[in-house]
Amino acid sequence: xxxxxxxxxxxxxxxxxxxxxxxxxxxxxxxxxxxxxxxxxxxxxxxxxxxxxxxxxxxxxxxxxxxxxxxxxxxxxxxxxxxxxxxxxxxxxxx
Numbered sequence: 001x002x003x004x005x006x007x008x009x010x011x012x013x014x015x016x017x018x019x020x021x022x023x024x025x026x027x028x029x030x031x032x033x034x035x036x037x038x039x040x041x042x043x044x045x046x047x048x049x050x051x052x053x054x055x056x057x058x059x060x061x062x063x064x065x066x067x068x069x070x071x072x073x074x075x076x077x078x079x080x081x082x083x084x085x086x087x088x089x090x091x092x093x094x095x
Contacts, residue, residue: 019078029075036068 005013018024043051043061051058 025079032072
């Protein structure tokens with residue numbers, strides 16, 4: 001009987017599968033940008049008074065915004081590095 005897969009192993013396999021193709025990476029980046037813009041807009045206009053009334057919710061909100069921003073930066077960096085690698089591989093095959 002096969003062993004159960006741990007959450008870490010599942011996340012690693014899923015990340016490899018999702019990040020393998022350029023189109024999928026770009027879709028994830030696009031949806032992350034949209035999510036970040038929606039969260040910023042909600043926090044600025046809709047939830048502004050409510051967030052500033054309770055400092056703990058404000059900290060959680062900004063921590064979530066920071067997480068999305070760092071995640072987006074890392075996705076962009078990974079995409080950039082993969083493009084450079086693909087370019088070098090293609091250049092090496094032409095020689």
